[in-house]
Amino acid sequence: MTYKERVGIFEAYHRAATGPRISEDEWDNEIIPGTLSKLKKKYNIKMDKKQIVPTDPELINNIFQAGLEMLTTTGVYCIDTGRVIKYTEDEILTAIKAAPKKFYLGEGNDAVLMQDRKHDDCRPPVIQGGPTGAPVSEEQFLNMHEAYAKEPLVDTIVNGVLQTIHGFDPTPNTPWEIAAVRSEVQMLRLAQARAGRPGMGL
Numbered sequence: 101m102t103y104k105e106r107v108g109i110f111e112a113y114h115r116a117a118t119g120p121r122i123s124e125d126e127w128d129n130e131i132i133p134g135t136l137s138k139l140k141k142k143y144n145i146k147m148d149k150k151q152i153v154p155t156d157p158e159l160i161n162n163i164f165q166a167g168l169e170m171l172t173t174t175g176v177y178c179i180d181t182g183r184v185i186k187y188t189e190d191e192i193l194t195a196i197k198a199a200p201k202k203f204y205l206g207e208g209n210d211a212v213l214m215q216d217r218k219h220d221d222c223r224p225p226v227i228q229g230g231p232t233g234a235p236v237s238e239e240q241f242l243n244m245h246e247a248y249a250k251e252p253l254v255d256t257i258v259n260g261v262l263q264t265i266h267g268f269d270p271t272p273n274t275p276w277e278i279a280a281v282r283s284e285v286q287m288l289r290l291a292q293a294r295a296g297r298p299g300m301g302l
Contacts, residue, residue, distance in 0.1 A: 205301030
């Protein structure tokens, strides 16, 4: 039977709560590397270090098929529940087909079009700049993100995270974590405004 509906948030949550229980150590050190090794041999995938983005149609197809089998075989690990969320091939292909082909990041004059691209596409890609989740000091956070926003090649910001908030560690599930996130957003918007690009996507 062909799956005709996308897996919604409630179904994904249910699978995260009821899926096979596996330790994170077993997932990271046995299941993932073991499956990757088998699929690499099965689909004859070899990396050409002189060509980072493959252009051979057969290799491209093999990589896709290997990725599809990887996801159906291993599923997705949920750290919070210690369980695996499993998906069927039909569910995965349905989600891919339903994914938007293009959308805008940001707003106004600073908005950029994100769209699907082929390996030989002549259109320039969207460039995302920023420390990308790396810890940044309170003293440098604003200036660092303003510098990224001022760079003409950068289309959107992928921000860092505050190392401390008012000198305190933003420990998860504490009020300091909430304070840090709010401060990050405020400083990001200020950095973009100071760079003259207030509508940049985050």
